[in-house]
Amino acid sequence: MTSGIVSQLFQSALAVLAAxxxxxxxxxxxAWLQNRSAPSLLQPYRALHKLFHKDAAIxxxxxxxxxxxxxxxxxxxxxxxxxxxxxxxxxxxxxxADVVALVGVFAxxxxxxxxAAMDTGTAFGGLGARREMxxxxxxxxxxxxxxxxxxxxxxxxxxxxxxxxxxxxxFLIRPSFAFAGVAFYMVxxxxxxxxPVDNPTTHLELTMIHEAMILEYSARHLAxxxxxxxxxxxxxSALGIALFVPWGIAEAxxxxxxxxxxxxxxxxxxxxxxxxxxxxxVLAKLRLFRAPEFVATAFLLAMLGVLLNLVLQR
Amino acid sequence: xxxxxxxxxxxxxxxxxxxLISFAMxxxxxxxxxxxxxxWQGAVLSASTAIVAYxxxxxxxxxxxxxxxxxKVVALPWLLHRLIRRLNVRWDVETMINIPSTMLIGLxxxxxxxxxxxxxxxxxxxxxxxxxxxxxATVLLSFLMMITRRKAVPQVIGFLAMENGLFxxxxxxxxxMPMVVELGIALDVLVGTFIFGIFFFQIRETFDSLDIRHMxxxxxx
Numbered sequence: 001m002t003s004g005i006v007s008q009l010f011q012s013a014l015a016v017l018a019a020x021x022x023x024x025x026x027x028x029x030x031a032w033l034q035n036r037s038a039p040s041l042l043q044p045y046r047a048l049h050k051l052f053h054k055d056a057a058i059x060x061x062x063x064x065x066x067x068x069x070x071x072x073x074x075x076x077x078x079x080x081x082x083x084x085x086x087x088x089x090x091x092x093x094x095x096x097a098d099v100v101a102l103v104g105v106f107a108x109x110x111x112x113x114x115x116a117a118m119d120t121g122t123a124f125g126g127l128g129a130r131r132e133m134x135x136x137x138x139x140x141x142x143x144x145x146x147x148x149x150x151x152x153x154x155x156x157x158x159x160x161x162x163x164x165x166x167x168x169x170x171f172l173i174r175p176s177f178a179f180a181g182v183a184f185y186m187v188x189x190x191x192x193x194x195x196p197v198d199n200p201t202t203h204l205e206l207t208m209i210h211e212a213m214i215l216e217y218s219a220r221h222l223a224x225x226x227x228x229x230x231x232x233x234x235x236x237s238a239l240g241i242a243l244f245v246p247w248g249i250a251e252a253x254x255x256x257x258x259x260x261x262x263x264x265x266x267x268x269x270x271x272x273x274x275x276x277x278x279x280x281x282v283l284a285k286l287r288l289f290r291a292p293e294f295v296a297t298a299f300l301l302a303m304l305g306v307l308l309n310l311v312l313q314r
Numbered sequence: 315x316x317x318x319x320x321x322x323x324x325x326x327x328x329x330x331x332x333x334l335i336s337f338a339m340x341x342x343x344x345x346x347x348x349x350x351x352x353x354w355q356g357a358v359l360s361a362s363t364a365i366v367a368y369x370x371x372x373x374x375x376x377x378x379x380x381x382x383x384x385x386k387v388v389a390l391p392w393l394l395h396r397l398i399r400r401l402n403v404r405w406d407v408e409t410m411i412n413i414p415s416t417m418l419i420g421l422x423x424x425x426x427x428x429x430x431x432x433x434x435x436x437x438x439x440x441x442x443x444x445x446x447x448x449x450x451a452t453v454l455l456s457f458l459m460m461i462t463r464r465k466a467v468p469q470v471i472g473f474l475a476m477e478n479g480l481f482x483x484x485x486x487x488x489x490x491m492p493m494v495v496e497l498g499i500a501l502d503v504l505v506g507t508f509i510f511g512i513f514f515f516q517i518r519e520t521f522d523s524l525d526i527r528h529m530x531x532x533x534x535x
Contacts, residue, residue: 175330293341296414300337303421308330311428311447 007258008082008091014262015081015238019230020044022237022273029277044230051223059216062119069116070217070224076109077228081235085163086242087261097159099147102239103140106191109228110136117213124205128212131288135197135209138292139190142183142299149180149305150243159242167246179305181244186298188236190291192229195280197291200229207285234269241268321369322444325486328362329448332482333424336455339475340420341413345403345467349394352471355478356386363485374493375485381500382481390474390507397511398467401518410462420455427451438487445486452479464525466517470510477503 024041031038040046058067083097091097114129151157153174154165190197193210202208214225245268286294335355342348360383367375409416431447438446453476460472477499484491491499521528 175327179330179334293414296417297341300417300421301334304333304337304424307424307428308333311444 004092007087008093010258011087011091012078012082014087015234016078016227016231019081019227019234020048022234022269023230025270025273026233026277026280029274030280033277033281044226048223048227051218051226052220054219056219056221058218058221059120061121062216065112066116066119066216067221069112070221070228072112073109073228074224074231076105077231077235080105081231081238083159084235084238084242085160086238086265087258089160089164091160094158094160099151099157099159099162100144102159103144103147107136107140109232113213117216120216122216124212124215127205128209128215131209132213135190135291135295138295138299139187142295142302143187143191145299145302145306146180146184146187149176149302149309152306152309153177163242163246166243174309176305176309177244179301179308181240183298183302183305184240184244186294186301188240189279190295190298192233192236194276196283196286196294199285207288209288237269237272238265241265241272321365324365325362326444328358328365329445329482329486331358332362332452332478333448333455336452336475336479337417337420339471340416340455340459340462343413345398345465346395348468348471349391349398352394352475353387353391355475356382356390359478359482359485360387362482366485366489370489372489375489377493378485378496381496385500385504386474386478389504393507393511394467394471397514401467401514403465403467410464416458416462420458423454423458424451427454446483449479449483449486452476452482455479464527466510466514470507474503474507 021041021044023044024039027043028038028041080102083091083093083102085091085094085097110132114133117125117129117132119125147157150162150166153176154162156162156165189195193200198209198211199207200210203211205212210229214222217225247264332355335351335358339348339351339355342351360379363375363379363382367373367379411419427450428447431450435443435446456472456476456479459475460469463469463472481499517523517529
């Protein structure tokens with residue numbers, strides 16, 4: 001049990017502290033691929049530091065939701081990154097790590113983000129909130145279906161059981177698994193406001209979704225939201241790693257395997273960040289009204305995966 | 315020697331890819347990409363036939379795989395490319411229903427096909443158990459593509475893709491048809507495409523367009 005608590009604390013702390021590093025790495029790869037000289041790997045930390053030391057400006061017309069939202073964002077994402085069994089499988093928070101609950105945690109964050117965006121009453125906030133819900137309403141079912149597909153294989157919706165089953169199962173060619181993996185990646189791109197759906201670096205009013213929602217934030221609130229975005233990326237990467245490439249995870253009660261698990265995780269995130277940057281460079285951002293098509297394709301793939309699972313693996 | 319279970323898995327994987335390509339064709343907006351996807355479908359089909367031939371040790375299936383490759387990966391796509399260059403119809407494909415809805419209808423069709431194939435699958439053994447449903451789904455999806463497209467060229471590609479689905483069912487479930495039948499079908503498909511090509515020119519000459527809605531006006535007044 002103590003080893004579990006150690007793993008839990010370690011993983012939670014790591015997820016929060018290393019999150020800006022992942023963002024920095026993705027930005028670095030992107031800069032290299034676009035033939036620019038890259039910013040330092042620690043640039044996101046410097047940006048956060050700068051924002052935390054500024055004075056916050058809050059519009060007089062806002063309610064408590066606006067001030068409360070950054071903490072909800074950060075808390076939800078931290079929780080999500082903490083309960084995904086990515087370093088070890090015997091975490092004390094594991095009973096909470098149910099896939100449906102996890103989607104619920106992300107939904108809470110999304111609802112608060114949209115409410116806070118509309119709270120200021122600016123045109124951009126409402127626009128961003130509407131677009132976010134538009135994409136989210138389509139992405140969420142796709143995400144759930146991906147999870148249900150894996151639950152069918154593991155016979156459980158608990159993330160721990162799923163990861164343990166997949167890490168131990170003898171190697172089979174599972175077509176449904178490949179479909180679920182691709183669908184998950186597409187949903188993750190949409191949910192994290194990455195390139196084919198949203199551009200994280202843009203401030204062009206015609207195209208921005210996530211940036212439009214946080215336009216009114218400044219200083220420590222903005223810093224918390226930016227940090228939450230980084231932790232969200234880590235949480236999704238961790239989820240993808242735990243579900244689709246779980247090799248190298250520390251087994252229950254095995255604290256000695258922790259360093260190796262950490263090394264494996266770092267390697268996977270390193271590769272994952274480079275792949276993400278490559279995709280963002282190669283793909284063009286979709287027109288907003290093509291975005292539902294992108295997410296609908298993810299839903300279709302996830303659904304096909306479930307159907308194939310029912311037909312092929314009996 | 316690789317075990318039979320492995321072959322079954324590989325056939326299942328190819329079946330899944332076939333289904334995926336069918337959906338990709340359904341969602342495709344450009345004629346050129348549609349032809350490319352059709353060629354890929356032919357390649358997967360040819361590979362699956364060759365694997366069935368190897369695992370069941372049936373020599374005539376090797377010929378059938380070779381014919382499939384020559385016809386569906388090389389000859390037909392080349393013919394179609396030539397055709398659209400001559401007809402000058404490289405523009406986007408028009409669909410009757412928007413693409414996300416078409417995909418959802420396709421999904422319903424897949425569920426229907428899997429249900430339909432279930433009683434048959436229970437009688438079969440090995441890989442055939444899984445593939446009958448997928449082959450049926452491929453046929454129905456190609457059918458849906460023929461229904462939802464307005465232009466003549468995508469409809470013909472849908473027709474050819476439908477034949478791919480039937481062929482897949484035949485090879486994976488029953489280890490292929492007799493050589494004579496297969497040769498006959500291959501020739502039919504080739505000649506059919508030629509005749510369609512001639513039809514395209516006739517349709518365009520009469521109506522100045524390949525939109526088959528114009529053909530509804532052929533009724534006598």
